[in-house]
Amino acid sequence: MTPVLVGLVGGPDVGGRTTTAVEGILAGAAKAGATTSLLEISQVSQEEIAAAFEAADGVVLGSPVYRASFSALLRTALEGTERGRWGEKTAPLQGKVAATVLTGASAHHFLAVNDLRNVLASFFAVQVLSPGLYFDHGAYVDRTTLTEESATLAAAHGSALADLARAVRGSAALQAITPQV
Structure with a gap:
């Protein structure tokens, strides 16, 4: 099985660190x-996001950290994503996997990764690769280049996400888990 993974960037700057x-x-x-x-969330519609989620086996969600949380762009995209509850007709993230990566100016807000993981796991019943990644400015050579160490870590997460997608795709039980509320 070849996993299909979509990256969704919740930063306002196209091509930025996130x-x-x-x-x-x-x-x-x-x-x-x-x-x-x-x-890039800033460049697509909610309908395009929902279609990408539906077609994918998994997602990589990235966001800069603002005020100790993920961006309003990503929050809005997730709030606009149905989850098959309360009369909603679709659940494009159900039975899927996710990896998360947040970026910030310093290490002070690295725990914001937990907030995004909790939304995905609890609210959408997504199987989330842990731990999430948090890259501050020290993880970059420049705006568009990760350090060797950061690139290796990111690649390892990508490889693990592909493996996790295969495992979840092969498990009817994991795919059937739904949000409780």
Whole structure:
């Protein structure tokens, strides 16, 4: 099975540090045999996001950290994503896997990764690769280049996400888990 993974970047700057981080994870997934694509939330509609989620086996969600949380762009995209509850007709993230990567100016907000993981795991019943990644400015050579160490770590997460997607795809029980509320 060839996993299909989509990266979704929740930063306002196309091609910024968060895009670089998500691309690093997707590169590792591609090397592990996954088919990958990338969407910048600021450039696509909610309908395009929902369609990408529906078509994918898994997602890589990336966001800069603002005020100790993931971006309003990503929050809005997730709030606009149905989860098959309360009369909603679709659940495009159900039975899927996710990896998360947040970026920030310093290490002070690295725990924001937990907030995003909790939303995905609890609210959407997504199987989330742990731990999530957090890259501060020290993880970059420049805006579009990760350090060797950071690139290796991102690629390892991508490879692990591809493996996790295969495992979840092969498990009817994991795919059937739904949000409780």
